[in-house]
Structures are given as structure tokens and as C-alpha cells.
Amino acid sequence: MATLVIPPLTAARGERFFLISAIVMSVLVVAGFSLQLAAGRSSFGAPLRVHIHAIIFFGWVVLYLTQNILAARGSLALHRRLGWLSLAWIPAMVAMGTYVTVLLVRLGHTPFFFQPGYFLIMDPLSVFTFAGLAAAAIVKRRQTQWHRRLMFCGMAILLGPGVGRLIPMPLLIPYAGEAVFALVILFPIAGVIRDLRVTGRVHPAWWWGLATIAAMQFTINLITFSAVGVGIYNAVAAGSPGANVPPLAFPPFPPH
Incomplete structure (x- = not known):
């Protein structure tokens, strides 16, 4: 059987690209949420569920960055052992991400630059798409070039909340979701x-x-603006303050 030999320079460039990208992604996420904190739009006084959500999702960012550092250093044994954490971490992200989204919808506290129905479909579908790409990457873990690229694409999806906090989302209404998608892709x-x-x-x-990312965005819009999307919103919001919020109308701007 022939052996594929990758020239050292090409391999080095490959490691450098994925490592630098992981650093940039991590910085964007931290910067986005730090800006919110500095601007007073979030605080450490938030409910416990918010802190748990933050720990789980920031934990993944740390894990992704660490894995890329280990790969770049050639510490592949530790990289593989640490990678098994993802089997528990990814389901926790899906569960917590969906829970918080549903809770915000029921409370009627969705971000004002998204239609509530759009937000309800967008957030869980984004997390599920990330999980699907990450799961495919795990299945392909013995095929390094597949593994690292699929995991990269999954991580790119998670940049949405971070980059969305770095751009003027209110000025991008009604295309705030599409603007974030354009940056992520x-x-x-x-x-x-x-x-x-x-x-x-x-x-x-x-x-x-x-x-996969393009299909995700297409599906978000397809479901949101259909009878199915409205039905999902009504079912989720039933019996809560969110039931009084029109699913396809933008909420009013918050008071200054």
C-alpha cells in the first residue's frame, strides 16, 4: 500500500493555519462577550442558568483551542485522550443551549434585533448543526484532514453569538441573522x-x-416564516408571557 508523504513545509503551514484560526475564533468569542460586560448589557449578577450556559460554551472554546495547541505541538496522544471529553460536552451544549433559548422565548426576552420566532428556530438549529459537524469529525477522527476541517466548521457556527456582539446588530435589522451568517461562513x-x-x-x-452551514441558514428561514415555525413558537410559548409576543414581529427597542 502506498504511503502518502506530506512535505514538512506543507504540514507546518497546515498546523499554523488551524492554530491561528483557533486563536482568532477564541479571541472573537471572548471579545464579543467582554464588550457586552463592559457596556453594562450583561453582568455577573445574571441568574445561575446563565452562568452554567456560559461555563459550558466557553469551556468548549477552551477545549477547542487546547486541542489545536496540542496538535500543533505534536502532542497527539494527549490530544486524543482529551478529545473524549467531547462525548459528554457536546450533548451538554445542545441541552443547555436549547433550554436557555426556550426559556427566553417563554419569558418574552428574546433579543430585539431578531424576530422571536426566528430566534427560537435559529439558536437550537445552530447548536444541533454544530453538534452534527462535531459528531462527524469524531467519526472521522482517524482521518486527520477530515477531522480537523469538520470540527473547524462546527466551531465556526458557534462564533455567531460572539461576532454578533461585535457588530451593530440593531442597524442590521431585518437582516441581522444573515449578517452573522455571512461573517461565520x-x-x-x-x-x-x-x-x-x-x-x-x-x-x-x-x-x-x-x-451544511448554508443548509442550516436556509432551513432557519424556511421554518421560521412558515406555518410550521409559527406553530412551533405558539406551542413553546403557550401559557407564558411569550405567548403575548407576535412571533414574526420585531420586539421594541429597549429603553436607554
Whole structure:
């Protein structure tokens, strides 16, 4: 059986791209939430559920960055052992992300730059899509080039809340969701460009990742603005203050 030999320079460039990207992604997430804290739009006095949600999702950012550092250093044994944490971490992210979204909808506290019905579909579907890509990456863990690219695309989806806090979302109504999508998808596009420059071809994992992210955004809009989406919202909000909030109307701007 022939052995594929990757030239040292190409391998080094590959490690550098994924490591630098992981650092940039992590910085964006931290910067986005830090800006909210500095602006007084969030505080450490938030309910316990908010802190648990933050710990779980920031924990994944730390894990993703750590895994890329270990891979770049060649500490693959530790990288593999640490990777098994994802089997518990990802389901926790799906459960907590969905729970918090449903709770905000029922309280009638969805972000004012999203229609409540859009928010209800967008958040859980984004987390489920991330989980799907991450699960595929785990299945492909023995195929490094597939594994790292699929996990990269999954991590890109999680950038939404971070980058959304760094751009003027109120000014982007009614296209705030599409604006975040456009920024998120730039990361796998950068991966495509990197492959073309370094190897002269695009690894198919990028196409799968890009198609999945695009399908996610299409599905969010398809469900939200359909009778199914309105029905889901009404069922979730039934018997709560959120039931009095029109699912497809933008909430009023918060008082200054």
C-alpha cells in the first residue's frame, strides 16, 4: 500500500493555519462577550442558568483551542485522550443551549434585533448543526484532514453569538441573522483559500462544511416564516408571557 508523504513545509503551514484560526475564533468569542460586560448589557449578577450556559460554551472554546495547541505541538496522544471529553460536552451544549433559548422565548426576552420566532428556530438549529459537524469529525477522527476541517466548521457556527456582539446588530435589522451568517461562513471560506494556496486543491471536507452551514441558514428561514415555525413558537410559548409576543414581529427597542 502506498504511503502518502506530506512535505514538512506543507504540514507546518497546515498546523499554523488551524492554530491561528483557533486563536482568532477564541479571541472573537471572548471579545464579543467582554464588550457586552463592559457596556453594562450583561453582568455577573445574571441568574445561575446563565452562568452554567456560559461555563459550558466557553469551556468548549477552551477545549477547542487546547486541542489545536496540542496538535500543533505534536502532542497527539494527549490530544486524543482529551478529545473524549467531547462525548459528554457536546450533548451538554445542545441541552443547555436549547433550554436557555426556550426559556427566553417563554419569558418574552428574546433579543430585539431578531424576530422571536426566528430566534427560537435559529439558536437550537445552530447548536444541533454544530453538534452534527462535531459528531462527524469524531467519526472521522482517524482521518486527520477530515477531522480537523469538520470540527473547524462546527466551531465556526458557534462564533455567531460572539461576532454578533461585535457588530451593530440593531442597524442590521431585518437582516441581522444573515449578517452573522455571512461573517461565520468566512472562516471555512478562508480554509478553502488556504487549501488552494498550499496544496492546489480543496479538501472535500470544506465543501461538506460549507454546504451544511448554508443548509442550516436556509432551513432557519424556511421554518421560521412558515406555518410550521409559527406553530412551533405558539406551542413553546403557550401559557407564558411569550405567548403575548407576535412571533414574526420585531420586539421594541429597549429603553436607554
